[in-house]
Amino acid sequence: MHEMSLALALVGLVEERARGEGAARVLTVGVAVGRLGHVEPEALAFCLDGAARGTLVEGARFAIEERPGRAWCFDCAAEVGLDRRGAPCPGCGGHMLRVAGGEELRVTTMEIA
Amino acid sequence: MCTTCGCGAGETRIEGGHAHMHRHADGTVHAHHHHHDHPHPHEDDRAPGHDDHDHHHHGPGGTIHYGRGPAGNSVPGLGQTRLVAIEADVLARNDALAAANRARLARARTLALNLVSSPGAGKTTLLVETLRRMAGVPVAVIEGDQETSTDAERIRAAGAPAVQVNTGKGCHLDAAMVGHALDHLPAVDGGVVFIENVGNLVCPAAFDLGESARVVIASVTEGEDKPLKYPGIFATADLLLVSKSDLLPHVDCDTELLIANARRVRPGLAVIRISARTGEGLEDWLAWIDAGRRMARLRG
Incomplete structure (x- = not known):
């Protein structure tokens, strides 16, 4: 389950930034997960609590926000929304799509004390 | 951990x-x-x-x-709370290491191929046969598996330098592991580094290793719906090898549908039907590798 590696990287990143801000604790962490990325939000949430144990981030609330998938449709010559890879273009039903957004795994904010 | x-x-x-x-x-x-x-x-x-x-x-x-081990940090008393905007990519560290690997390989004008598949798709067998036919080309192999050095031994027996990375319970290679493995392999200027990832169609998709291209291998025994069940890895591939094509008479696999499914998640994906046993497709595969080597030389 690669979500554990990502959770550890995420907690490490937040801890590093929190230290830089002179924080004693991290209370909440905002996380953006793209729908077309390689991360299952529930699996990530499950891993984050464990990954945070013993760090400044222990006990923090992780607010995971899903970001929509977007793709460029070559047939429509337009950007369209895409729920999952392999799904057809909602406009023309075709598959000539290039993913244009919604693959991210980003830390957006942290609330520190 | x-x-x-x-x-x-x-x-x-x-x-x-x-x-x-x-x-x-x-x-x-x-x-x-x-x-x-x-x-x-x-x-x-x-x-x-x-x-x-x-x-x-x-x-x-x-x-x-x-x-x-777990990080052991003390937590002093709490002060006032603050909200800080970060906007940082969680994979940034891996991506930076991958970029370093890529630059290092480019300097050596080396083609690096990340081979991904489910366990048992025939990566190592295909690789051994490929190496046998690449005699004279400088090659090196990084073998990723959870345990054992069996695969690296098979590669060495085929005459190529290989280093085994055991990931323990880990499910994929990452850029740091590949960078370190490169430290322990001879330079193959103008040649090819094959990176055989851990057999897994899910996790390796997220981790850039610094490769020149990603090759996904799907065997005909796995059925035609793998690209739709595991779209992430097919969506990031540069070449699909439909392996074990010699078994087609014995299995119910519609390879046209398999390829169409792969192209639904990766339009225009290049495909080669291949069999290490009969040699079908190996000429095309070697030509594809050779074209990549030429590109690597032009870039280097």
């Missing part, structure tokens, strides 16, 4: 060297390299008061081992 691949509890090993990385309570990190030949079980290596400890080390045959 492994820092680069958190899935395992400190069980990643790479053959050929030894390094320790330490993170201190003040957040500073340093690493030092040294070599030794004796087996070095991880659990016995954790000294009291030394929990926050990253390392990878050599086991029997020179295998390197990554590991990390």
